[in-house]
Amino acid sequence: MALKTIAGVEVKVTEDGYLEDMTQWNPEIAKEIAKELGIELTDKHFEVLNYLRDRTIAKEALTIRSVGKSGIVDIKQLYELFPKGPLKFSSKIAGIPKPTSCI
Amino acid sequence: MKNLVILGAGTAGTMMANHLRPKLYLNKWNITIVDQYKTHYYQPGFLFLPFDIYKEEQVKKVGKKFIPKDVKYIQKKIEKIIPEENKVELEGETLKYDVLIIATGCKIAPEETNGMIGPLWKKDIFDFYTYEGSLALREKLKDWQGGKLLVHITEMPIKCPVAPLEFSFLADSYFRDKGMRDKVDITYVTPLSGAFTKPTCTTALNYLLQEKGIKIETDFAIEHVDNDTKEIVDYEGRRIPFDLLVTIPTNKGDEVIEKSGLGDDLNFVPTDHNTLQSKAHENIFVIGDATNVPASKAGSVAHFEAETLADNIVLYIDGYPLKKEFDGHANCFIETGNNKALLIDFNYVTEPVHGKFPFAKIGPMSLLKESVLNHWGKLAFRWIYWNMLLKGIAIPFVSRNMSFKGKVFDIKQEKK
Numbered sequence: 001m002a003l004k005t006i007a008g009v010e011v012k013v014t015e016d017g018y019l020e021d022m023t024q025w026n027p028e029i030a031k032e033i034a035k036e037l038g039i040e041l042t043d044k045h046f047e048v049l050n051y052l053r054d055r056t057i058a059k060e061a062l063t064i065r066s067v068g069k070s071g072i073v074d075i076k077q078l079y080e081l082f083p084k085g086p087l088k089f090s091s092k093i094a095g096i097p098k099p100t101s102c103i
Numbered sequence: 104m105k106n107l108v109i110l111g112a113g114t115a116g117t118m119m120a121n122h123l124r125p126k127l128y129l130n131k132w133n134i135t136i137v138d139q140y141k142t143h144y145y146q147p148g149f150l151f152l153p154f155d156i157y158k159e160e161q162v163k164k165v166g167k168k169f170i171p172k173d174v175k176y177i178q179k180k181i182e183k184i185i186p187e188e189n190k191v192e193l194e195g196e197t198l199k200y201d202v203l204i205i206a207t208g209c210k211i212a213p214e215e216t217n218g219m220i221g222p223l224w225k226k227d228i229f230d231f232y233t234y235e236g237s238l239a240l241r242e243k244l245k246d247w248q249g250g251k252l253l254v255h256i257t258e259m260p261i262k263c264p265v266a267p268l269e270f271s272f273l274a275d276s277y278f279r280d281k282g283m284r285d286k287v288d289i290t291y292v293t294p295l296s297g298a299f300t301k302p303t304c305t306t307a308l309n310y311l312l313q314e315k316g317i318k319i320e321t322d323f324a325i326e327h328v329d330n331d332t333k334e335i336v337d338y339e340g341r342r343i344p345f346d347l348l349v350t351i352p353t354n355k356g357d358e359v360i361e362k363s364g365l366g367d368d369l370n371f372v373p374t375d376h377n378t379l380q381s382k383a384h385e386n387i388f389v390i391g392d393a394t395n396v397p398a399s400k401a402g403s404v405a406h407f408e409a410e411t412l413a414d415n416i417v418l419y420i421d422g423y424p425l426k427k428e429f430d431g432h433a434n435c436f437i438e439t440g441n442n443k444a445l446l447i448d449f450n451y452v453t454e455p456v457h458g459k460f461p462f463a464k465i466g467p468m469s470l471l472k473e474s475v476l477n478h479w480g481k482l483a484f485r486w487i488y489w490n491m492l493l494k495g496i497a498i499p500f501v502s503r504n505m506s507f508k509g510k511v512f513d514i515k516q517e518k519k
């Protein structure tokens with residue numbers, strides 16, 4: 001665990017740069033993490049991010065498939081919004097834990 | 104009389120029948136088990152059929168033989184579960200239950216991917232997760248002239264997550280033995296970021312792929328199969344050509360779970376990770392591949408779950424609180440080819456470790472290291488399966504919860 005200043009706020013992050021505490025998140029932090037990943041956030045991005053945060057609070061496991069069925073984006077659009085890491089990058093920007101799809 | 108009904112007489116259902124019959128009074132509890140098929144398949148054997156290592160008769164037996172005589176076996180399709188009325192509808196028959204155990208497993212759903220079931224299905228595209236698929240692949244491999252072989256995972260979770268990797272290793276050995284390894288290009292294609300589902304394994308075992316000259320494509324989420332150009336295409340337009348595609352299609356729970364409104368978007372039943380009680384109904388319990396618990400979908404896991412679940416059913420019936428005991432313990436042999444295998448041991452929270460198994464320091468089996476002895480362990484697993492596991496006999500010295508004795512926690516997780 002480490003401390004990192006993102007958008008002027010000191011937050012706790014994991015080794016891979018995911019927020020430790022999702023309540024420390026705010027939209028400015030999201031924009032800055034996204035910039036590091038080469039993504040410029042739009043309203044559509046935020047719709048997805050808010051969905052991911054809501055589902056995480058509801059303790060649901062997230063998969064690309066479930067986001068594709070969210071009614072907000074289909075899987076193809078999710079890839080367009082977060083190229084190279086539809087779930088990994090979107091989770092990082094949403095301030096939620098790294099997805100553990102893999103068993 | 105009260106009724107306990109078990110749905111599915113596969114690995115988990117059969118074990119539960121054997122565990123529970125001696126625990127429940129004959130004059131108080133009827134136990135009924137339902138399955139659509141007469142034959143019980145040893146699914147781990149499907150990995151070996153394509154390479155002619157096992158024959159048909161080694162992987163199938165009559166299911167009823169493994170059910171205790173005081174348990175009623177009904178061979179029928181299960182149509183619907185109606186939890187509000189404590190009823191299960193079968194073809195032309197309705198069963199009432201006081202306690203229900205869902206053990207309907209999971210199966211492949213190739214129709215989930217566009218183009219998978221198309222003109223090339225069973226011609227150049229095969230699965231080995233079904234009996235039929237694995238036999239068809241055996242025939243294909245017999246006179247295949249070589250080319251680009253893709254071993255491909257569609258999406259997680261799948262049962263026995265190491266099976267596709269084992270398939271790649273065995274294919275390497277198979278083509279080497281046939282003297283045609285130079286004509287075959289093997290690529291392993293996975294939606295994950297590494298070859299193994301557990302990061303410590305990827306760190307410790309990546310050398311195996313290099314040693315065997317198996318290429319790897321990671322982070323590949325398939326969108327469709329292009330039957331015209333013979334390529335698989337992902338959501339970002341990445342294309343990988345193939346001459347022979349061996350794929351693990353999406354794995355889903357049975358349709359009966361969907362029809363009964365009991366599952367998630369892949370028809371897996373939401374289940375308490377530690378007690379194995381269903382989240383929605385207190386008299387419904389779930390075991391094996393049918394659950395949504397984040398443990399491997401494997402026979403060994405079902406075996407450890409069965410011990411906890413048998414205790415919990417008795418506690419539930421007697422009105423006591425359930426044991427929050429199951430820890431996700433899995434114990435898997437990984438066949439690496441050339442008559443060698445690896446053994447891994449892990450649970451929900453602990454990554455696979457180095458060390459000796461089952462006895463600290465003595466072994467005789469080594470964890471996370473290739474050895475001939477482990478290979479014999481894997482082959483012995485078939486005997487253990489038919490003669491001990493299904494009958495609910497505990498494997499000697501291996502406990503339901505993961506043991507930390509004699510294990511070395513020295514592998515750093517790979518950073519991504």
Ligand SMILES: Cc1cc2nc3c(=O)[nH]c(=O)nc-3n(C[C@H](O)[C@H](O)[C@H](O)COP(=O)(O)OP(=O)(O)OC[C@H]3O[C@@H](n4cnc5c(N)ncnc54)[C@H](O)[C@@H]3O)c2cc1C
Nearest residue numbers: 111113114115139146147181208263391392400401402403
């Ligand atoms: C290729 C392969 C290799 C594997 N290798 C290993 C290994 O090395 N080690 C290991 O531990 N595990 C391995 N496994 C996994 C293991 O086989 C499964 O995890 C295990 O069989 C799960 O048991 P289960 O009882 O949950 O499901 P199953 O054994 O699949 O049983 C489910 C049963 O329910 C019945 N059923 C479902 N729906 C209905 C319905 N509507 N009506 C009537 N009956 C129904 C089915 O007919 C079936 O008999 C492997 C699996 C495969 C495919």
